[in-house]
Amino acid sequence: MTLSKAIVTNGDGSFSIKETEIAAPKKDELLIKVEASGVCHTDFDSMSWGQKLIMGHEGAGTVSAVGPDVNDFKVGDKVILNWAIPCGHCSPCSDGHQNICEENSFVTGKGHGHSSLESTICDTQPIKRSFHLGTMAEYTLVREAAVCHLQENIPYTSACIIGCGVMTGVGSVWNATNLTAGSSAAILGCGGVGLNVIQACKIAGASKIIAIDVAQEKLDLAREFGATHFVLAPKSDPNFSSIKKSVQDLTNNRGADYSFECTAIPELGAAPLALIKNSGTAIQVSGIEQKINFDCELFEWDKIYLNPLYGKCNPQKDFPKIQDFYLSGALKLDELVSKTYTINQLQNAFDDMHNGKIAKAVIVFN
Ligand SMILES: [Zn+2]
Ligand SMILES: [Zn+2]
Numbered sequence: 001m002t003l004s005k006a007i008v009t010n011g012d013g014s015f016s017i018k019e020t021e022i023a024a025p026k027k028d029e030l031l032i033k034v035e036a037s038g039v040c041h042t043d044f045d046s047m048s049w050g051q052k053l054i055m056g057h058e059g060a061g062t063v064s065a066v067g068p069d070v071n072d073f074k075v076g077d078k079v080i081l082n083w084a085i086p087c088g089h090c091s092p093c094s095d096g097h098q099n100i101c102e103e104n105s106f107v108t109g110k111g112h113g114h115s116s117l118e119s120t121i122c123d124t125q126p127i128k129r130s131f132h133l134g135t136m137a138e139y140t141l142v143r144e145a146a147v148c149h150l151q152e153n154i155p156y157t158s159a160c161i162i163g164c165g166v167m168t169g170v171g172s173v174w175n176a177t178n179l180t181a182g183s184s185a186a187i188l189g190c191g192g193v194g195l196n197v198i199q200a201c202k203i204a205g206a207s208k209i210i211a212i213d214v215a216q217e218k219l220d221l222a223r224e225f226g227a228t229h230f231v232l233a234p235k236s237d238p239n240f241s242s243i244k245k246s247v248q249d250l251t252n253n254r255g256a257d258y259s260f261e262c263t264a265i266p267e268l269g270a271a272p273l274a275l276i277k278n279s280g281t282a283i284q285v286s287g288i289e290q291k292i293n294f295d296c297e298l299f300e301w302d303k304i305y306l307n308p309l310y311g312k313c314n315p316q317k318d319f320p321k322i323q324d325f326y327l328s329g330a331l332k333l334d335e336l337v338s339k340t341y342t343i344n345q346l347q348n349a350f351d352d353m354h355n356g357k358i359a360k361a362v363i364v365f366n
Contacts, residue, residue: 002031002064006137007346008122011050017343020054020137021121025067028144029119032079034061035156037135039341039349039361040164041264046130053128054120055346056363057083059135060150060159070144078150082163082315083131085146099313135160136346138365148319154326157340157362158333161192162322163315165360166333169196171311171318172260172285173204179258181205186247186256186275187227189263190218192336192359193285195225197260202226203330210250212243221359225332239295240274247275254278260285270294278302285311340364 001021008018025031038058046055059081063073073079086098093101119141120127120134134140150159169192173179185201187194190213201209202225211222212231219230231246247256257280259272264286272282273294279302299305311318325331338358341349349361 002139004137004139005343006054006122006134007056007343008052008127009047009055010052011048013047015047015055015346018122020127022139022141023119025065025070025141026119027067028069029067029141030063030070030073030079030144030147031065032059032061032081032140032142032147033064034059034135034137034140034365036060036160036340036365037363038161038164039346039353039363041353042164043130043136044350044353051128052122052125053130054122054134054137054140055130056136057081057131057133058160058164059133059140060156060162061140063147064139073144073147073149078152078156078159079147080150080159080162080319081133081135081140081142082146082148082313082319083133084310084313084315085132085143086315088145096314097312098315099308099310136343136363138343148315151320151323151327154323155334157337157364158326159323160362161333161336161360162319165192166196166322166336167313167318168285168311169193169262170200170203170322170331171313172283172308173197173200174321175312175314175318176283176306176308177258177281179204179206182207183258184208184210184251184256186210186212186259186272187222188212188243188259188261188268188271188275189265189286190215190222190227191262194218194260194262195221195332195336195359197262197285198222198225198227199331201258203325208250208256210247210256212246224335240268240271243271244274251277255280257281258283261288262286264288266290266292270298273298273303273305276303280304281306283308336360337362 087103090102211227255277259275
């Protein structure tokens with residue numbers, strides 16, 4: 001039995017810090033001592049999901065105990081957690097689409113990714129973990145399929161963000177497109193995810209990386225991550241005519257080969273189609289799900305619109321690749337973490353996130 005302080009929501013819009021008791025790992029479970037947990041908009045949303053949860057879905061830490069069926073990890077190993085926990089045997093997993101595993105609750109509502117439900121007790125009752133991870137806690141119990149090895153010389157605070165915004169951004173370039181050396185790309189929105197799209201385009205050799213944002217300071221940051229051209233967008237841009245003209249001016253009046261929407265603003269869901277050339281590819285990275293009106297002429301001609309989930313994450317392939325690029329200096333992680341907080345400061349982290357003061361907040365333990 002391990003005692004663990006955890007940030008718990010009742011699903012009513014609020015959270016509090018609770019003492020929990022975690023049973024020893026069974027089967028393929030690992031007990032993880034969490035060192036750092038990212039804070040993202042989804043964590044704020046999780047407080048309104050109507051159920052009691054240990055919060056947090058982005059984490060890095062060390063293995064504290066292993067169940068009898070764990071194969072690839074031992075006590076003391078450093079790990080990164082991954083919320084899209086693949087079952088490894090369903091049809092999408094077999095086809096290399098682990099990110100949309102049919103057995104993972106995020107897509108189908110099934111609970112395959114859970115560690116044994118009775119394993120963690122809060123207020124005398126078993127409690128679930130957000131995305132089967134619950135990283136906003138001193139310890140968490142997860143299945144082996146939810147962890148990847150963390151290499152040496154990567155700080156936990158930088159590693160913990162790999163398994164969400166970094167993966168979503170870089171994977172949308174590396175896994176969802178055929179973007180190659182010499183390609184042009186327009187990136188709409190230069191927050192945390194947009195910056196990762198930009199640095200993945202740079203690594204892939206894109207010759208023209210056009211950063212678009214309404215805030216000059218975001219464009220300045222985009223330059224540090226590899227953007228080559230910059231468009232300061234107007235706050236209001238009916239039919240995307242202003243940004244479209246700016247991108248056309250930069251691409252011989254043709255439009256970009258690829259355009260990535262990274263704003264999470266529903267009205268901009270169709271905008272990447274306006275920024276690409278005929279036969280170009282528009283990628284909606286931000287996860288917009290709302291109903292929007294748009295003109296089908298935006299698809300003319302032969303344009304493709306993709307909506308990859310979590311950068312088509314294949315953790316065993318992608319997490320080592322991201323770490324290798326970081327260690328070689330080609331990919332920035334430290335610079336994405338604006339500020340760290342203690343477990344008692346989640347409200348401050350949410351406030352800073354909502355005020356747009358920071359790119360990424362991270363909670364550190366100890
Ligand atoms: Zn996240
Ligand atoms: Zn599966």
